[in-house]
Amino acid sequence: MKVALFATCLVDTLTPSVARATATLLQRLGHEVVVPPGQSCCGQMHVNTGYRREAVPIVANHVRAFAGAEAIVAPSGSCVASIHHQQAAVARRAGEHRLADEAEELAGRTYELSQFLVDVLGVTDVGAYYPHRVTYHPTCHSLRLLKVGDRPYQLLRAVRGLELVELPGAEQCCGFGGTFAVKNADTSTAMLTDKMANVLGTHAEVCTAGDASCLMHIGGGLSRLRAGTRTVHLAEILASTEEAVTPDQQTRPAVSA
Amino acid sequence: MTATVPPKAPTFLGLPTAPRGVGHLRGDQSFPDAARGALRDGQLRANLGHATSTIRGKRAKVVDELPDWAQLREAGRALKAATMARLDDHLEELERQVTARGGVVHWARDANEANEIVTRLVQATGTSEVVKVKSMATQEIGLNEALEAAGLDVFETDLAELIVQLGEDKPSHILVPAIHKNRAEIREIFARTIPGVDPDLTDDPRQLAMAARTHLRERFLRARVAVSGANFAVAETGTLTVVESEGNGRMCLTLPETLITVMGIEKVVPTWRDLEVFLQLLPRSSTGERMNPYTSTWAGVTPGDGPQEFHLVLLDNGRTAVLADEVGREALHCIRCSACLNVCPVYERAGGHSYGSVYPGPIGAVLSPMLTGVEDNASLPFASSLCGACYDVCPVAIDIPSILVHLRAEHVEAVARDRERPTAEAVAFRGLAKVMSHPRLWHLAQRASRLGRLIARGKPTLPNALPPPVSGWTRSRDLPTPPRETFVESWVREHGS
Amino acid sequence: MSAREEVLSRVRQALGADRTPPEEVVRDYRLTDGRPAGDPALLELLVDRVEDYQATVLRCAPADVGATVRAALDQGLGSGWTAGDVVVAPGLAEDWRPAGCDVDDDRPAVQLADRAASVTAVAVAVAETGTLVLDGSPACGRRALSLLPDCLVCVVTADQVVGSVPEGLGRLDPLRPLTMVSGPSATSDIELQRVEGVHGPRTLLVVLAG
Ligand code: SF4
Numbered sequence: 001m002k003v004a005l006f007a008t009c010l011v012d013t014l015t016p017s018v019a020r021a022t023a024t025l026l027q028r029l030g031h032e033v034v035v036p037p038g039q040s041c042c043g044q045m046h047v048n049t050g051y052r053r054e055a056v057p058i059v060a061n062h063v064r065a066f067a068g069a070e071a072i073v074a075p076s077g078s079c080v081a082s083i084h085h086q087q088a089a090v091a092r093r094a095g096e097h098r099l100a101d102e103a104e105e106l107a108g109r110t111y112e113l114s115q116f117l118v119d120v121l122g123v124t125d126v127g128a129y130y131p132h133r134v135t136y137h138p139t140c141h142s143l144r145l146l147k148v149g150d151r152p153y154q155l156l157r158a159v160r161g162l163e164l165v166e167l168p169g170a171e172q173c174c175g176f177g178g179t180f181a182v183k184n185a186d187t188s189t190a191m192l193t194d195k196m197a198n199v200l201g202t203h204a205e206v207c208t209a210g211d212a213s214c215l216m217h218i219g220g221g222l223s224r225l226r227a228g229t230r231t232v233h234l235a236e237i238l239a240s241t242e243e244a245v246t247p248d249q250q251t252r253p254a255v256s257a
Numbered sequence: 258m259t260a261t262v263p264p265k266a267p268t269f270l271g272l273p274t275a276p277r278g279v280g281h282l283r284g285d286q287s288f289p290d291a292a293r294g295a296l297r298d299g300q301l302r303a304n305l306g307h308a309t310s311t312i313r314g315k316r317a318k319v320v321d322e323l324p325d326w327a328q329l330r331e332a333g334r335a336l337k338a339a340t341m342a343r344l345d346d347h348l349e350e351l352e353r354q355v356t357a358r359g360g361v362v363h364w365a366r367d368a369n370e371a372n373e374i375v376t377r378l379v380q381a382t383g384t385s386e387v388v389k390v391k392s393m394a395t396q397e398i399g400l401n402e403a404l405e406a407a408g409l410d411v412f413e414t415d416l417a418e419l420i421v422q423l424g425e426d427k428p429s430h431i432l433v434p435a436i437h438k439n440r441a442e443i444r445e446i447f448a449r450t451i452p453g454v455d456p457d458l459t460d461d462p463r464q465l466a467m468a469a470r471t472h473l474r475e476r477f478l479r480a481r482v483a484v485s486g487a488n489f490a491v492a493e494t495g496t497l498t499v500v501e502s503e504g505n506g507r508m509c510l511t512l513p514e515t516l517i518t519v520m521g522i523e524k525v526v527p528t529w530r531d532l533e534v535f536l537q538l539l540p541r542s543s544t545g546e547r548m549n550p551y552t553s554t555w556a557g558v559t560p561g562d563g564p565q566e567f568h569l570v571l572l573d574n575g576r577t578a579v580l581a582d583e584v585g586r587e588a589l590h591c592i593r594c595s596a597c598l599n600v601c602p603v604y605e606r607a608g609g610h611s612y613g614s615v616y617p618g619p620i621g622a623v624l625s626p627m628l629t630g631v632e633d634n635a636s637l638p639f640a641s642s643l644c645g646a647c648y649d650v651c652p653v654a655i656d657i658p659s660i661l662v663h664l665r666a667e668h669v670e671a672v673a674r675d676r677e678r679p680t681a682e683a684v685a686f687r688g689l690a691k692v693m694s695h696p697r698l699w700h701l702a703q704r705a706s707r708l709g710r711l712i713a714r715g716k717p718t719l720p721n722a723l724p725p726p727v728s729g730w731t732r733s734r735d736l737p738t739p740p741r742e743t744f745v746e747s748w749v750r751e752h753g754s
Numbered sequence: 755m756s757a758r759e760e761v762l763s764r765v766r767q768a769l770g771a772d773r774t775p776p777e778e779v780v781r782d783y784r785l786t787d788g789r790p791a792g793d794p795a796l797l798e799l800l801v802d803r804v805e806d807y808q809a810t811v812l813r814c815a816p817a818d819v820g821a822t823v824r825a826a827l828d829q830g831l832g833s834g835w836t837a838g839d840v841v842v843a844p845g846l847a848e849d850w851r852p853a854g855c856d857v858d859d860d861r862p863a864v865q866l867a868d869r870a871a872s873v874t875a876v877a878v879a880v881a882e883t884g885t886l887v888l889d890g891s892p893a894c895g896r897r898a899l900s901l902l903p904d905c906l907v908c909v910v911t912a913d914q915v916v917g918s919v920p921e922g923l924g925r926l927d928p929l930r931p932l933t934m935v936s937g938p939s940a941t942s943d944i945e946l947q948r949v950e951g952v953h954g955p956r957t958l959l960v961v962l963a964g
Contacts, residue, residue, distance in 0.1 A: 007744045009693065013703050014737055016744035023748070035748040038696040048643060048662055050669030051686045057694035065696070086662075144645035173602045177642025182729035184640060186293045189733040190302075190606040191642070220734030223718060272764055308946045315946075328783040339776035345765040352758075358929070364757040416952065417943035433943055440944050462944040466952050473953065478864045494928040504901065504939035504954025511897045512863055522761065529928040533920040534783070536934075544948075547803065548883035548919075548936035551954060553897075555931045561860060562896040562931055577764035586768075 001121075002032045004069035006062075006110070008079045009041035011212045018212050021239035022075045022113060025126060028239070029117075038065035043090070044082035049179045052090045056099070059087045063102045071120065072110040075235045077142030077210045080112040085145060112142060113235055114151040114210055124154040129242045131161030135204040136234075137195070137218065139211040140173050152210060152234055159237060165202045169194070176217035192221045199229060206232045267630040270582055273367070274630040275575035280368040280399040281427075282575075282629050284613015287636035292607035301608055304439045309599045315545025316596060316650070322547075323537070332534045334654040337590035340527055341580065347492040347525045348571065354495025358557020360567040367574045368398035375400060375484060375517055376407045378568055382515050384481040390499060390506045391415035392486025393431060393593055394519045394572055396615040397628075400484065412476050414505035416469050423450040429609025429617060432543050432595040437608055440465065473505065483509035483564070487520040488592070489535060490569075493528050496556045497569070500539060502549050510553050516564035521572050523580075523589040535592060538652035542594035575628035584663040588624045590653045597647035597657060603640055612637060619647035623660040631667045632675075638664035700746070706739050713738035787882065787917020796881040796915050797962060803884025807937025808950045809958035816911065816963045819850045823873055823907055826959040827852065830905035831870055839870040843899060845892025846875055850909055863898035871905035879915045880922035883936060886910060886960065887922060890931045897933055906955040908935070912964030 003026050007019035023033045042062055046055035062083075066072050074080050084107045091100035117123055136156060142148045156164050175181065175191025182188075195218060199207045205228070209215050212233055219231030267274045275282050284291060295301060320326055340347060352362045365371035379387055387409055389395065401411045401422075413422045420435040421428050424446040428434030435443065444460040451472050458468055485506065489498040497518055499506050510516060526532065540549040558567050580586050598604045598618030609617035614625035614634065622641055626634035638661045647657045673683060692698040713719050718735035722728075730736060742750075755763070789796055801811045810829060814822040827835055837854035844858055851857075856869065866872070875893035876886045886908050888894035900906050916922050926932060939954030950956070 012744045013706055014739060016740055016742070016747065019744035020747075035745060035752070037745055037749050039745065040693045040696060040699040043693075046686060046690055048665070049682075049686065050638075050662075050665035050667075051683075051690065052662075052666045053670075054687055054690035058690055061694040061696070140642070140644035140646075144649055171646075173642050173644035173646070175602070175642060177644070180639065180642045181734075182726050184289050184292065184603075185729040185732060186289065186296050187603055187607050187640075188642070190296050191602050192733065216737065217734060220718075220730070220736060223735040224721075224733065270768075272768060304945070311946045312942075325783040328780075332779060332781055332783055335777055335779040339779055342769065342774055342776040344769070345762050348762065348765070364761050366757050366760055370757060414953075415943070416941045420943070433946060435943060436946070443944055462947055462949045463951075465944055466941050466949045470952055477953070478867060491928060496928045502939065503941045503943075503952035505952070507897065507901050507933065508953055511901060522765070529923065530920075533923045534781075536923070537783075537919050544942050546936070546948075547806075548880075548885045548934070550807070550935065550937050550940045552934040553932070554928065554934075556929045559890065559931050562890050562898075571761065573761045573764065577761065577768045580765065581768035 004072045006074040008076045018233040021236040025239040036065045042079045042082045056094045073116045075113045077112045081141040081145035083110045118151040125158035128159040128238045130237045130240045132205045133163045134206045135165045135167040135202045137209040139214045168198045176214045210234045269578040269630040272578040274578045275628045281615045288640040291611040295608045312599045319541045350492040360557040363570045365572045372403035386410045388480040390485040390509045391418045394486045477508040480513045482515045483513040484517045498554045515566040517568045519570045542596040542652040579627040596650040600646040619657045709739045791916045792912040800881040811960045813962045822961045826907045830957045841869040842873040843895030866902040869903045872903040873907045878925045879910045885936045888933045905957040907959045909961045
């Protein structure tokens, strides 16, 4: 299958290794990966901060960039949720009905990574090897908007060498919430503190998730604490093999197994 | 309540909102400022964490027990939506039925008018004491203050309301207004304020409840006027409903000669049958019980049983403005179960007082700004990480996150309309939107972000001391140093475009 | 414009001229429990649910209600009670009443606070939620009767026990003053911990006949 990769603005700019790992993984599974160069952002940050009118041209750019793609995959539950639940709505509210229809149609072919692997490709064992103690944080939009359910757990359980440990209070929000993390920094930090305590309580080397944004928040907090535990995106774990622990993984576990 | 009171009465979507200067819908601090103080209170956070996790567990257990919860929830949502679509007809029918059964119906445009009506009705009975059943509507309009200003003594009879009243505190939760207090703090309040209380009173919840019983018993027996709210009012029969636990509601609804019920206009339901849905959804969602201890219903006046004079005050106070908002009107479906508060990670940490309104938590963050007009509560729609836990538990499926996002835009657009020069944030977001919709500009901007590498000086993270708004992030979290190359750049370099 | 006219006209303005027609409400939740009223399994369920609220259930044959009410009062008041401690609903079946007890009349309601216990019938009982409904009929008595005495004894007959909330409400007259009772009065206002017994009767005893 020819898969168009939507890196998302945050991953593309700040953690490109996550997009690289997604591409590596899909190629290893025998699929052709294309990266439309006109891509930028899904528009979520604008919509969620109150700039829904300003988001319309961003949505239009996204639709333009991915026009004609057979399947679109993004390593971010939150961005995929925005594509599914927000893009067409903001276009329609602005009276851009054609754009709304196109966005809706594109959303139908857009998948979050774990859903794409399990539901579309029908694989849970992606042939990965990752000899570390890992805990999984189910990010809110993956969990509640996309309802990815236990797909990430299925994928992680099939990774050789990986020891999966349950995260207490897993379903509680980490406190990221986009601009919430800055506008309500104190509350956000209080939520982060509890999340980090739960993560550290598992004695995992790695905390993983399907959203680079939440991981940047949790990882940024753990790094500030100089805790040994690091954050690694699900795509990077799934891309790792005996031959190569994800080629460009920047967030290498601090403690080796 | 607000620092500056502009002369013009606020409106929202062309309809009058709840007036300023009366009631408890507006705080005197923004949410982030109020939350900052609350977050420093370790006792408060411990109390809230303990209480909300207890109730979350109970709710989950009794909800899972019902095989048809999803169907009940969908029926509840649809019933509320259908009711709102014909709200005028249902209100007129309710008025006809209540009147036909010996009740008197009053209409109140806003808090001031409702307070005047109730004060006048109480004064007409010649008594100086009023007993009250816990009611959100009367909290909202500041009825107690209005009655007290008229020289009347008001006694809250719900245990938590009593704790709040005796502690000269403010409610912080819809269902359990004193949730922010633990047993030791409650014991202290009772020991200090209840005349003649047993000096050996311990902090055992049973003993505390008994102290309240003794304190209020005599008041109930001599009360001549009671004021209540209502959970539901059935239009076709004129039947009012109060759902409660302690029996203080029954005391107030049964013993006095006169009963005055203040009810928001959105509480009407069309038919008696509709209660078969709501009386299953409400108790399981609120106290986590299969059914609350007492539910009382009455239609008008019953000779020989209960109050022989009954007044129903139908309150707007901004509700029609909420109704005018096609996205936000769903907030009027709320049955005040408080499940959304109990699951909210922001509420659990910041506490109810941070919201500045009698309606805290997720529902408060959407309802208060619409009742007052968004600009009077502009920080509330932003007081959420949009995690969506509230929507999942809401028994009538109110999509709170979507309304929050909608109100954020209403605020941004109102500011854009009212200000001559755009805010720095608006400039930034507009600029970014332009950049993000033109790939060439976007790539330039991404390259510019690499300037961050200069200040990182080879470290994997940026320094902590950065100017606002970035400092909001870096005070507690490291920011990664931007990489040498973006993903798309490197891919294009390797594969061509 | 009167407040009434103004509020109604605001509602109409808010809904707009071409208001969306009310949507169809689908009632595909359980309308009945599937078991007929009085089914033995429903009686079991009712007992389980009522006891879960820390109330006491005494079961008996229909002919033994009178004796079982007295046994319930023994439990609620201790065996030293006298007929004068107990007030019953005026329409309560003669053979259910303790001999010589006080029968409620049109005295001021607050005087009922002087009695230690009251005995009433119910209109319907919902097994799934452990709820008894009193409807103000002569057998159930006025509302104050089941409220002021500290111990409440309710007699339920098997044919009154239905499975679900919809079935229960279907049997009731919404024009009567109804009181739905699920256990003794309780509060969860202190640390969300349930404490039984506040302003309403602190002791609830249910006599289930059949
Ligand atoms: S919004 Fe929903 S969950 Fe929150 S109090 Fe209202 S009904 Fe309950």
